[in-house]
Amino acid sequence: MHGNVPIPAATGPAESDAGPRGHHPNGSRPPATLAGVLRIRGLGRRFGDHRVLSGIDLDVGAGTATAVVGPNGSGKTTLLRCAAGIDRPDEGEVRLDGRPVDETDPRVRASIAGVLDDVDFFPDLSVAEHLELLAFAHGQADRVVVDEVLAALGLVSARDQLPATLSSGQRRRLALASCFVRPRRLLVLDEPEQRLDTAGRAWLAARLLAEKSAGCAVLLASHDPQLVAAVSDAELVLGS
Numbered sequence: 001m002h003g004n005v006p007i008p009a010a011t012g013p014a015e016s017d018a019g020p021r022g023h024h025p026n027g028s029r030p031p032a033t034l035a036g037v038l039r040i041r042g043l044g045r046r047f048g049d050h051r052v053l054s055g056i057d058l059d060v061g062a063g064t065a066t067a068v069v070g071p072n073g074s075g076k077t078t079l080l081r082c083a084a085g086i087d088r089p090d091e092g093e094v095r096l097d098g099r100p101v102d103e104t105d106p107r108v109r110a111s112i113a114g115v116l117d118d119v120d121f122f123p124d125l126s127v128a129e130h131l132e133l134l135a136f137a138h139g140q141a142d143r144v145v146v147d148e149v150l151a152a153l154g155l156v157s158a159r160d161q162l163p164a165t166l167s168s169g170q171r172r173r174l175a176l177a178s179c180f181v182r183p184r185r186l187l188v189l190d191e192p193e194q195r196l197d198t199a200g201r202a203w204l205a206a207r208l209l210a211e212k213s214a215g216c217a218v219l220l221a222s223h224d225p226q227l228v229a230a231v232s233d234a235e236l237v238l239g240s
Contacts, residue, residue: 064218111186127160132146187208
């Protein structure tokens with residue numbers, strides 16, 4: 001959203017005071033004309049007797065971004081993990097292009113790129129080798145793509161380093177780079193601004209706007225109001 005442009009709504013039905021709820025800035029659902037990529041209906045998730053999410057409805061269309069906001073512990077990461085198929089909801093459904101989201105489905109894995117809280121790297125591969133292998137595995141044989149992403153994220157000087165030798169900020173940038181060297185219909189990003197400096201956050205905002213322009217759907221959780229304002233078309237507020 002930019003300036004006074006209205007925010008299309010992401011939906012989440014009213015709940016008890018303890019549960020998450022959707023924030024509807026204009027009181028309506030996203031426009032029906034958007035090409036739906038991600039569709040969530042009635043999603044609920046609990047851990048033992050603790051209910052984290054309940055009755056969440058959400059649509060993310062092609063070329064749009066939805067930001068999930070709320071305090072720590074409100075269920076943002078759990079929602080993103082369900083959206084990516086890493087975690088399974090106890091109630092409701094998650095669909096990608098009309099198909100149930102299942103991490104074991106090759107078509108789902110080929111369509112969703114994400115940075116969540118459990119990013120792993122190949123410990124014996126350098127930064128560049130890691131990205132080249134990931135790109136090749138997803139049919140991107142052109143090494144120029146890897147070189148461009150390394151340059152954009154300021155990782156050229158670290159291209160021959162092993163992941164264990166990187167700083168926390170470099171590891172975060174490598175995680176983001178892993179998303180951008182492969183095809184994607186949906187980006188799922190959990191606090192992607194973490195450990196990025198001011199220039200890195202500006203690059204991230206510009207990159208996400210470019211992803212939207214290319215038709216990618218973006219679902220992100222963030223504590224950075226400037227990033228949310230710069231890239232999101234809708235917000236889902238949890239835990240308020």
